[in-house]
Amino acid sequence: MSIDINAHYDCIYKYCYFKIKNLHIAEDLAQETFLKFIKQGSYVDRDKPLAYLYTIAKNTCIDYMRKPNYAELTEEILAENDFEKIELKRVIREAIDTLPSDEQELVFLRYVNELKIGDIAKITGVSRFSINRKLKKALEGLKLVLREEDFFE
Amino acid sequence: MNKDKKLKLEIKSAYEIPESNRKKDFLINLEIPKINFYEFFISQIKYIRKRIFFIQLVVMLICLITLLSIDSTSLNIKYISILPSAIPFFVLIIATEISRSISYNMTELEMTTKYSLGQIIIVRTAILGSVNFIFLIFLLISLKLKLEYSTLILSLYIFIPFLLTCFGSLYVMNYIRNKNVNFYCAGVSISVSLANILLYNATGNMYNYLSVKFWLILLVALIVGVIIQAKKFIRSTEEYNWNSL
Numbered sequence: 001m002s003i004d005i006n007a008h009y010d011c012i013y014k015y016c017y018f019k020i021k022n023l024h025i026a027e028d029l030a031q032e033t034f035l036k037f038i039k040q041g042s043y044v045d046r047d048k049p050l051a052y053l054y055t056i057a058k059n060t061c062i063d064y065m066r067k068p069n070y071a072e073l074t075e076e077i078l079a080e081n082d083f084e085k086i087e088l089k090r091v092i093r094e095a096i097d098t099l100p101s102d103e104q105e106l107v108f109l110r111y112v113n114e115l116k117i118g119d120i121a122k123i124t125g126v127s128r129f130s131i132n133r134k135l136k137k138a139l140e141g142l143k144l145v146l147r148e149e150d151f152f153e
Numbered sequence: 154m155n156k157d158k159k160l161k162l163e164i165k166s167a168y169e170i171p172e173s174n175r176k177k178d179f180l181i182n183l184e185i186p187k188i189n190f191y192e193f194f195i196s197q198i199k200y201i202r203k204r205i206f207f208i209q210l211v212v213m214l215i216c217l218i219t220l221l222s223i224d225s226t227s228l229n230i231k232y233i234s235i236l237p238s239a240i241p242f243f244v245l246i247i248a249t250e251i252s253r254s255i256s257y258n259m260t261e262l263e264m265t266t267k268y269s270l271g272q273i274i275i276v277r278t279a280i281l282g283s284v285n286f287i288f289l290i291f292l293l294i295s296l297k298l299k300l301e302y303s304t305l306i307l308s309l310y311i312f313i314p315f316l317l318t319c320f321g322s323l324y325v326m327n328y329i330r331n332k333n334v335n336f337y338c339a340g341v342s343i344s345v346s347l348a349n350i351l352l353y354n355a356t357g358n359m360y361n362y363l364s365v366k367f368w369l370i371l372l373v374a375l376i377v378g379v380i381i382q383a384k385k386f387i388r389s390t391e392e393y394n395w396n397s398l
Contacts, residue, residue: 005180017170023171146160
Protein backbone atom coordinates (compact mmCIF):
# COMPACT_ATOMS: atom_id res chain seq x y z
CA MET A 1 0.00 0.00 0.00
CA SER A 2 1.30 3.45 -0.80
CA ILE A 3 0.14 6.93 0.07
CA ASP A 4 -2.01 9.22 -2.05
CA ILE A 5 -0.05 12.42 -1.55
CA ASN A 6 -2.83 14.62 -2.90
CA ALA A 7 -5.31 13.16 -0.41
CA HIS A 8 -2.99 13.47 2.59
CA TYR A 9 -1.45 16.85 1.79
CA ASP A 10 -4.04 18.89 3.69
CA CYS A 11 -3.94 16.60 6.72
CA ILE A 12 -0.17 16.83 7.02
CA TYR A 13 -0.33 20.57 6.44
CA LYS A 14 -2.87 20.90 9.27
CA TYR A 15 -0.80 18.62 11.48
CA CYS A 16 2.29 20.80 10.98
CA TYR A 17 0.18 23.88 11.63
CA PHE A 18 -1.10 22.28 14.83
CA LYS A 19 2.52 21.82 15.91
CA ILE A 20 4.08 25.06 14.65
CA LYS A 21 1.13 27.48 14.67
CA ASN A 22 2.25 29.32 11.57
CA LEU A 23 0.64 28.65 8.20
CA HIS A 24 3.58 29.52 5.98
CA ILE A 25 6.12 27.51 7.98
CA ALA A 26 3.62 24.66 8.40
CA GLU A 27 3.27 24.34 4.65
CA ASP A 28 7.07 24.39 4.20
CA LEU A 29 7.36 21.61 6.77
CA ALA A 30 4.51 19.61 5.20
CA GLN A 31 6.23 19.75 1.80
CA GLU A 32 9.55 18.82 3.42
CA THR A 33 7.77 15.85 5.01
CA PHE A 34 6.56 14.54 1.64
CA LEU A 35 9.99 15.06 0.06
CA LYS A 36 11.62 13.07 2.88
CA PHE A 37 8.96 10.37 2.57
CA ILE A 38 9.63 9.95 -1.14
CA LYS A 39 13.41 10.30 -0.78
CA GLN A 40 13.55 7.27 1.52
CA GLY A 41 12.95 5.18 -1.61
CA SER A 42 10.01 3.67 0.14
CA TYR A 43 7.18 5.46 -1.59
CA VAL A 44 6.22 2.22 -3.22
CA ASP A 45 5.11 -0.63 -1.01
CA ARG A 46 6.04 0.02 2.57
CA ASP A 47 4.28 -1.27 5.65
CA LYS A 48 2.30 1.27 7.68
CA PRO A 49 2.94 4.15 5.23
CA LEU A 50 0.56 6.51 7.06
CA ALA A 51 2.31 5.99 10.39
CA TYR A 52 5.62 6.51 8.62
CA LEU A 53 4.38 9.76 7.05
CA TYR A 54 3.12 11.18 10.35
CA THR A 55 6.34 10.18 12.11
CA ILE A 56 8.34 12.09 9.51
CA ALA A 57 6.00 15.09 9.90
CA LYS A 58 6.35 15.00 13.68
CA ASN A 59 10.15 14.73 13.55
CA THR A 60 10.37 17.47 10.93
CA CYS A 61 8.38 19.78 13.22
CA ILE A 62 10.53 18.81 16.22
CA ASP A 63 13.72 19.48 14.21
CA TYR A 64 12.36 22.88 13.25
CA MET A 65 11.50 23.71 16.87
CA ARG A 66 15.01 22.70 17.95
CA LYS A 67 16.63 25.29 15.71
CA PRO A 68 18.46 27.93 17.76
CA ASN A 69 16.61 30.82 16.17
CA TYR A 70 13.19 29.23 16.74
CA ALA A 71 10.84 31.34 18.74
CA GLU A 72 7.47 30.01 19.74
CA LEU A 73 4.88 31.73 17.64
CA THR A 74 1.62 33.03 18.85
CA GLU A 75 -1.39 31.68 17.01
CA GLU A 76 -2.19 33.40 13.79
CA ILE A 77 -5.57 35.04 13.63
CA LEU A 78 -7.10 33.62 10.51
CA ALA A 79 -9.20 35.86 8.33
CA GLU A 80 -12.78 35.33 9.40
CA ASN A 81 -15.70 37.70 9.22
CA ASP A 82 -17.70 36.28 12.05
CA PHE A 83 -16.24 37.52 15.34
CA GLU A 84 -18.16 34.91 17.32
CA LYS A 85 -16.59 32.13 15.28
CA ILE A 86 -13.10 33.50 15.84
CA GLU A 87 -13.76 33.68 19.55
CA LEU A 88 -15.14 30.13 19.61
CA LYS A 89 -12.09 28.79 17.78
CA ARG A 90 -9.82 30.57 20.22
CA VAL A 91 -11.68 29.12 23.18
CA ILE A 92 -11.55 25.57 21.77
CA ARG A 93 -7.86 25.78 20.94
CA GLU A 94 -7.05 27.19 24.36
CA ALA A 95 -9.04 24.37 25.94
CA ILE A 96 -7.12 21.81 23.89
CA ASP A 97 -3.86 23.47 24.97
CA THR A 98 -4.72 22.72 28.59
CA LEU A 99 -4.63 18.96 27.87
CA PRO A 100 -1.42 16.89 28.24
CA SER A 101 0.53 16.90 24.96
CA ASP A 102 -0.19 13.24 24.12
CA GLU A 103 -3.93 13.80 24.55
CA GLN A 104 -3.75 16.97 22.42
CA GLU A 105 -2.17 14.95 19.65
CA LEU A 106 -4.79 12.20 19.90
CA VAL A 107 -7.64 14.70 19.82
CA PHE A 108 -6.11 16.36 16.77
CA LEU A 109 -5.54 13.11 14.87
CA ARG A 110 -8.99 11.72 15.72
CA TYR A 111 -11.28 14.74 15.43
CA VAL A 112 -9.43 17.15 13.12
CA ASN A 113 -7.69 14.80 10.68
CA GLU A 114 -10.40 12.19 11.29
CA LEU A 115 -8.04 9.21 11.33
CA LYS A 116 -9.31 5.79 12.31
CA ILE A 117 -8.39 4.48 15.75
CA GLY A 118 -6.37 1.71 14.08
CA ASP A 119 -4.31 4.25 12.12
CA ILE A 120 -3.73 6.36 15.22
CA ALA A 121 -2.58 3.23 17.04
CA LYS A 122 -0.02 2.61 14.30
CA ILE A 123 1.16 6.23 14.33
CA THR A 124 1.50 6.54 18.09
CA GLY A 125 2.49 2.95 18.80
CA VAL A 126 -0.18 2.76 21.51
CA SER A 127 -2.92 0.13 21.72
CA ARG A 128 -6.44 0.87 20.48
CA PHE A 129 -7.80 0.35 23.95
CA SER A 130 -5.42 2.91 25.40
CA ILE A 131 -6.27 5.41 22.64
CA ASN A 132 -10.00 5.06 23.28
CA ARG A 133 -9.44 5.53 26.98
CA LYS A 134 -7.24 8.59 26.50
CA LEU A 135 -9.67 10.15 24.01
CA LYS A 136 -12.53 9.68 26.44
CA LYS A 137 -10.46 11.27 29.18
CA ALA A 138 -9.46 14.14 26.88
CA LEU A 139 -13.08 14.84 25.92
CA GLU A 140 -14.09 14.86 29.58
CA GLY A 141 -11.24 17.27 30.30
CA LEU A 142 -12.29 19.53 27.46
CA LYS A 143 -15.92 19.52 28.57
CA LEU A 144 -14.83 20.54 32.03
CA VAL A 145 -12.78 23.48 30.74
CA LEU A 146 -15.42 24.53 28.25
CA ARG A 147 -18.22 24.36 30.79
CA GLU A 148 -16.43 27.14 32.65
CA GLU A 149 -16.43 29.12 29.39
CA ASP A 150 -20.18 28.53 28.99
CA PHE A 151 -19.59 26.60 25.75
CA PHE A 152 -22.56 24.31 26.27
CA GLU A 153 -25.01 27.04 27.08
CA MET B 154 -27.21 17.75 18.78
CA ASN B 155 -25.65 16.14 21.82
CA LYS B 156 -22.74 17.69 23.64
CA ASP B 157 -20.11 15.20 22.44
CA LYS B 158 -21.04 15.59 18.79
CA LYS B 159 -21.08 19.38 19.06
CA LEU B 160 -17.70 19.39 20.76
CA LYS B 161 -16.15 17.11 18.12
CA LEU B 162 -17.45 19.32 15.31
CA GLU B 163 -16.13 22.44 17.00
CA ILE B 164 -12.71 20.82 17.50
CA LYS B 165 -12.57 20.09 13.77
CA SER B 166 -13.56 23.61 12.79
CA ALA B 167 -11.13 25.13 15.31
CA TYR B 168 -8.23 23.89 13.19
CA GLU B 169 -9.67 24.79 9.81
CA ILE B 170 -7.06 26.56 7.79
CA PRO B 171 -7.23 28.46 4.51
CA GLU B 172 -6.75 26.35 1.40
CA SER B 173 -3.14 26.12 0.36
CA ASN B 174 -2.14 28.02 -2.75
CA ARG B 175 1.18 26.20 -3.06
CA LYS B 176 -0.25 22.67 -3.07
CA LYS B 177 -0.96 22.50 -6.80
CA ASP B 178 2.55 23.62 -7.81
CA PHE B 179 4.12 21.24 -5.31
CA LEU B 180 2.18 18.24 -6.60
CA ILE B 181 2.91 19.11 -10.24
CA ASN B 182 6.66 19.41 -9.63
CA LEU B 183 6.88 16.40 -7.34
CA GLU B 184 8.97 13.63 -8.85
CA ILE B 185 7.67 10.33 -7.56
CA PRO B 186 10.11 7.48 -8.11
CA LYS B 187 8.68 4.71 -10.24
CA ILE B 188 9.09 1.04 -9.52
CA ASN B 189 12.22 -0.35 -11.23
CA PHE B 190 12.30 -3.52 -13.31
CA TYR B 191 13.82 -5.68 -10.56
CA GLU B 192 11.09 -4.64 -8.09
CA PHE B 193 8.49 -5.22 -10.81
CA PHE B 194 9.90 -8.70 -11.45
CA ILE B 195 9.85 -9.64 -7.77
CA SER B 196 6.39 -8.13 -7.30
CA GLN B 197 4.98 -10.46 -9.97
CA ILE B 198 5.81 -13.50 -7.81
CA LYS B 199 3.10 -12.32 -5.40
CA TYR B 200 0.48 -12.33 -8.15
CA ILE B 201 1.14 -15.89 -9.26
CA ARG B 202 -1.22 -18.20 -7.42
CA LYS B 203 0.63 -20.11 -4.73
CA ARG B 204 -1.08 -23.35 -5.67
CA ILE B 205 0.73 -23.17 -9.04
CA PHE B 206 4.08 -23.49 -7.26
CA PHE B 207 2.59 -26.15 -5.04
CA ILE B 208 1.31 -28.20 -8.01
CA GLN B 209 4.70 -27.83 -9.73
CA LEU B 210 6.36 -29.19 -6.62
CA VAL B 211 3.90 -32.08 -6.33
CA VAL B 212 4.33 -33.10 -10.01
CA MET B 213 8.09 -32.92 -9.58
CA LEU B 214 8.05 -34.98 -6.40
CA ILE B 215 5.83 -37.62 -8.00
CA CYS B 216 8.33 -37.89 -10.89
CA LEU B 217 11.31 -38.10 -8.56
CA ILE B 218 9.73 -40.62 -6.19
CA THR B 219 8.63 -42.80 -9.13
CA LEU B 220 12.12 -42.67 -10.57
CA LEU B 221 13.90 -43.38 -7.31
CA SER B 222 11.54 -46.21 -6.33
CA ILE B 223 12.31 -48.22 -9.49
CA ASP B 224 14.87 -50.90 -8.86
CA SER B 225 17.90 -50.02 -10.96
CA THR B 226 18.82 -53.65 -11.64
CA SER B 227 15.55 -54.39 -13.37
CA LEU B 228 15.47 -50.97 -14.88
CA ASN B 229 14.04 -50.80 -18.30
CA ILE B 230 13.50 -47.66 -20.30
CA LYS B 231 9.89 -48.72 -20.76
CA TYR B 232 9.23 -48.53 -17.03
CA ILE B 233 10.23 -44.94 -16.86
CA SER B 234 8.53 -43.87 -20.06
CA ILE B 235 6.00 -42.36 -17.69
CA LEU B 236 8.47 -39.62 -16.85
CA PRO B 237 8.58 -37.66 -20.11
CA SER B 238 4.85 -38.25 -20.30
CA ALA B 239 4.50 -36.21 -17.12
CA ILE B 240 6.53 -33.32 -18.53
CA PRO B 241 3.68 -31.85 -20.65
CA PHE B 242 1.85 -31.24 -17.37
CA PHE B 243 4.65 -28.93 -16.26
CA VAL B 244 3.78 -26.81 -19.29
CA LEU B 245 0.07 -27.09 -18.59
CA ILE B 246 0.62 -25.60 -15.13
CA ILE B 247 2.27 -22.55 -16.71
CA ALA B 248 -0.35 -22.33 -19.45
CA THR B 249 -3.22 -22.15 -16.95
CA GLU B 250 -1.52 -19.25 -15.18
CA ILE B 251 -0.60 -17.36 -18.34
CA SER B 252 -4.02 -17.78 -19.91
CA ARG B 253 -5.69 -16.51 -16.74
CA SER B 254 -5.76 -12.92 -17.96
CA ILE B 255 -7.57 -14.09 -21.07
CA SER B 256 -9.91 -16.45 -19.23
CA TYR B 257 -11.00 -13.85 -16.68
CA ASN B 258 -10.91 -10.79 -18.95
CA MET B 259 -8.17 -9.18 -16.86
CA THR B 260 -6.52 -7.63 -19.88
CA GLU B 261 -8.02 -4.17 -19.49
CA LEU B 262 -7.00 -4.05 -15.87
CA GLU B 263 -3.45 -5.01 -16.62
CA MET B 264 -3.26 -2.61 -19.54
CA THR B 265 -3.56 0.28 -17.07
CA THR B 266 -0.27 -0.57 -15.39
CA LYS B 267 3.08 0.94 -16.29
CA TYR B 268 4.19 -2.30 -17.88
CA SER B 269 2.27 -3.73 -20.80
CA LEU B 270 0.38 -7.00 -20.61
CA GLY B 271 3.06 -8.50 -22.84
CA GLN B 272 5.80 -7.58 -20.38
CA ILE B 273 3.75 -8.92 -17.46
CA ILE B 274 3.25 -12.24 -19.28
CA ILE B 275 6.96 -12.47 -20.16
CA VAL B 276 7.91 -11.90 -16.53
CA ARG B 277 5.39 -14.39 -15.16
CA THR B 278 6.41 -17.00 -17.74
CA ALA B 279 10.06 -16.37 -16.89
CA ILE B 280 9.35 -16.92 -13.18
CA LEU B 281 7.35 -20.11 -13.70
CA GLY B 282 9.65 -21.29 -16.48
CA SER B 283 12.69 -20.85 -14.22
CA VAL B 284 11.05 -23.00 -11.55
CA ASN B 285 10.20 -25.64 -14.17
CA PHE B 286 13.71 -25.48 -15.60
CA ILE B 287 15.20 -26.18 -12.16
CA PHE B 288 12.82 -29.13 -11.77
CA LEU B 289 13.72 -30.49 -15.21
CA ILE B 290 17.43 -30.24 -14.43
CA PHE B 291 16.80 -32.19 -11.22
CA LEU B 292 14.95 -34.78 -13.26
CA LEU B 293 17.80 -34.95 -15.76
CA ILE B 294 20.35 -35.51 -12.98
CA SER B 295 18.15 -38.20 -11.41
CA LEU B 296 17.78 -39.96 -14.76
CA LYS B 297 21.51 -39.72 -15.36
CA LEU B 298 22.12 -41.47 -12.03
CA LYS B 299 19.68 -44.26 -12.89
CA LEU B 300 20.27 -44.83 -16.59
CA GLU B 301 23.34 -45.49 -18.64
CA TYR B 302 22.33 -43.22 -21.46
CA SER B 303 24.34 -40.19 -22.59
CA THR B 304 23.34 -36.76 -21.30
CA LEU B 305 22.38 -35.78 -24.85
CA ILE B 306 19.86 -38.61 -25.19
CA LEU B 307 18.44 -37.89 -21.74
CA SER B 308 18.12 -34.19 -22.58
CA LEU B 309 16.18 -35.10 -25.72
CA TYR B 310 14.11 -37.47 -23.60
CA ILE B 311 13.08 -34.58 -21.34
CA PHE B 312 13.08 -31.48 -23.52
CA ILE B 313 11.33 -32.75 -26.67
CA PRO B 314 7.98 -33.46 -24.96
CA PHE B 315 8.42 -30.24 -22.97
CA LEU B 316 9.02 -28.07 -26.03
CA LEU B 317 6.34 -29.86 -28.04
CA THR B 318 3.78 -29.04 -25.34
CA CYS B 319 5.04 -25.44 -25.12
CA PHE B 320 4.63 -25.08 -28.88
CA GLY B 321 1.17 -26.67 -28.89
CA SER B 322 -0.07 -24.60 -25.94
CA LEU B 323 1.20 -21.33 -27.39
CA TYR B 324 -0.32 -22.21 -30.75
CA VAL B 325 -3.66 -22.84 -29.07
CA MET B 326 -3.44 -19.62 -27.03
CA ASN B 327 -2.71 -17.67 -30.21
CA TYR B 328 -5.80 -18.92 -31.98
CA ILE B 329 -8.28 -19.45 -29.18
CA ARG B 330 -9.01 -16.51 -26.94
CA ASN B 331 -11.86 -17.45 -24.70
CA LYS B 332 -12.57 -18.92 -21.30
CA ASN B 333 -12.07 -22.48 -22.59
CA VAL B 334 -8.43 -21.96 -23.54
CA ASN B 335 -7.28 -23.92 -20.47
CA PHE B 336 -9.19 -26.99 -21.64
CA TYR B 337 -7.56 -26.83 -25.05
CA CYS B 338 -4.13 -26.49 -23.40
CA ALA B 339 -4.98 -29.50 -21.23
CA GLY B 340 -5.90 -31.34 -24.44
CA VAL B 341 -2.48 -30.55 -25.91
CA SER B 342 -0.68 -31.75 -22.76
CA ILE B 343 -2.66 -34.98 -22.59
CA SER B 344 -2.12 -35.63 -26.32
CA VAL B 345 1.65 -35.17 -26.04
CA SER B 346 1.71 -37.32 -22.94
CA LEU B 347 -0.30 -40.14 -24.57
CA ALA B 348 1.69 -39.93 -27.81
CA ASN B 349 4.85 -40.27 -25.77
CA ILE B 350 3.60 -43.41 -24.00
CA LEU B 351 2.28 -44.98 -27.23
CA LEU B 352 5.50 -44.30 -29.14
CA TYR B 353 7.57 -45.78 -26.36
CA ASN B 354 5.44 -48.88 -26.32
CA ALA B 355 5.57 -49.18 -30.10
CA THR B 356 9.30 -48.61 -30.56
CA GLY B 357 10.92 -49.71 -27.32
CA ASN B 358 12.99 -46.54 -27.13
CA MET B 359 12.10 -44.07 -29.83
CA TYR B 360 15.27 -42.02 -29.23
CA ASN B 361 17.32 -45.04 -30.27
CA TYR B 362 14.84 -46.04 -32.97
CA LEU B 363 15.55 -42.93 -35.04
CA SER B 364 18.98 -41.28 -35.41
CA VAL B 365 20.10 -38.66 -32.92
CA LYS B 366 20.44 -36.21 -35.83
CA PHE B 367 16.69 -36.41 -36.44
CA TRP B 368 15.88 -35.65 -32.81
CA LEU B 369 18.38 -32.78 -32.72
CA ILE B 370 16.82 -31.24 -35.83
CA LEU B 371 13.40 -31.70 -34.23
CA LEU B 372 14.67 -30.07 -31.02
CA VAL B 373 16.00 -27.02 -32.91
CA ALA B 374 12.79 -26.81 -34.96
CA LEU B 375 10.72 -26.89 -31.77
CA ILE B 376 12.85 -24.17 -30.15
CA VAL B 377 12.38 -21.97 -33.25
CA GLY B 378 8.68 -22.80 -33.30
CA VAL B 379 8.25 -21.91 -29.61
CA ILE B 380 10.08 -18.59 -30.11
CA ILE B 381 7.88 -17.72 -33.11
CA GLN B 382 4.66 -18.63 -31.28
CA ALA B 383 5.79 -16.79 -28.12
CA LYS B 384 6.56 -13.65 -30.14
CA LYS B 385 3.19 -13.91 -31.81
CA PHE B 386 1.49 -14.33 -28.45
CA ILE B 387 3.26 -11.33 -26.91
CA ARG B 388 2.53 -9.19 -29.98
CA SER B 389 -1.13 -10.18 -29.87
CA THR B 390 -1.44 -8.91 -26.29
CA GLU B 391 -0.58 -5.43 -27.60
CA GLU B 392 -3.42 -5.56 -30.09
CA TYR B 393 -6.17 -5.50 -27.49
CA ASN B 394 -8.31 -2.42 -27.51
CA TRP B 395 -10.18 -1.09 -24.53
CA ASN B 396 -13.52 -2.79 -24.00
CA SER B 397 -13.02 -5.03 -26.98
CA LEU B 398 -13.27 -8.25 -25.03
